[in-house]
Amino acid sequence: MLASKSIGAILVFYKTPLKQKKSAMKQLSKIADKNMLVCIDNTNNNQGYAYGVNKGIRKLQKQKPDLLIIANPDIHLHDITRSIIIDTAQYFDIFGFPFREKKQTYYSGVIDRLNMSGGFTQIREKKRYVKTDFVSGSLMCVKSKIFEKIGYFNTKYFMYYEDVEFCLRAKKNNKTVGIRTDVVYTHTSSSTVDKEYYLIRNRLLTLFRYGTFKQKLHELLALPKHCSINMNNTKLRAFKGFIYQLLLK
Structure with a gap:
């Protein structure tokens, strides 16, 4: 029975204000099962968001929940309830919801067909349940059996694009990814040190792992242009970081 499904939840903190911690814990405790x-x-030993999420997943797997919620602490769930999450699990293996951020509402996660950058549509969806390329890692719901099939989040990403890569890997294994559109949460995104670096580096990691020959060729041909226009130390570090991670595998 769907109503009897157990739910676990993971929050990853990094220098998170106490008030924000308490708010996130209070919201998710209403949805997750007891304990x-x-x-x-990650404040004292920051090995990345993906590392923190994986640590939480392994802890919860001992209790064998049916569903896992992975969430940032800077969210407000509004009308997203336990019953809504359980109901949505009938339609997708991995799912999320539209979110408001800086007065804008974002819906479907879409991967650019040329350079594999990840972004979100801002057009209101007409259907309640919509398949997407990926869902935001700020609030992601995953059926626990998925981890047994495809593994955990990729710690190479440290932060940014780990949600994109995870969803791509799931879809390659014939898992469904989507959003439920009739409820919305708020995400208070804050500025992050080295955000540009990780966005550039991790997009390239994703492209060269999952992209087609045409996409990779396009990126290589565009590289001289990227290097000659608006090149800065951050972009240069990102290219070096990408090559380093590529050589590690």
Whole structure:
């Protein structure tokens, strides 16, 4: 029975204000089963968001929940309830919801067909359940059996694009990804040190792992242009970081 499904939840903190921690924990404790809310604090030993999420997943797997919620602490769930999450799990293996951020509402996660950059549509969806390329890692719901099939989040990404890569890997294994559009949460995105670096580096990692020959060729041909226009130390570091991670595998 769907109503009997167990739910675990993971929150990853990094220098998170106490008030924000309490708010996120209070919201998710109303959805997760008793003793199935795991908080991972990366403040003193920051090995990345993906590492923190994986640590939380492994802890919860001992209790064998049917569903896992992975969430940032800077969210407000509004009308997203336990029953809504359980109901949505009938339609997707991995799913999320539209979110408001800086007075804008974002819907479907879409991967650019040429350069594989990840972004979100801002056009209101007409259907309640919509398949997407990926869902935001700020609030992602995953059926636990998915991890047994495709593994955990890729820690090479550290932060940014780990949600994109995870969803791509799931879809390659014939898993469904989508959003439920009739409820919305708020995400208070804050500025992050080295955001540009990780966005550039991790997009390239994703492209060269999952992209077609045509996409990779396009990126290589565009490289001289990228290097000659608006090149800065951050972009240069990102290219070097990408090559380093590529050589590690």
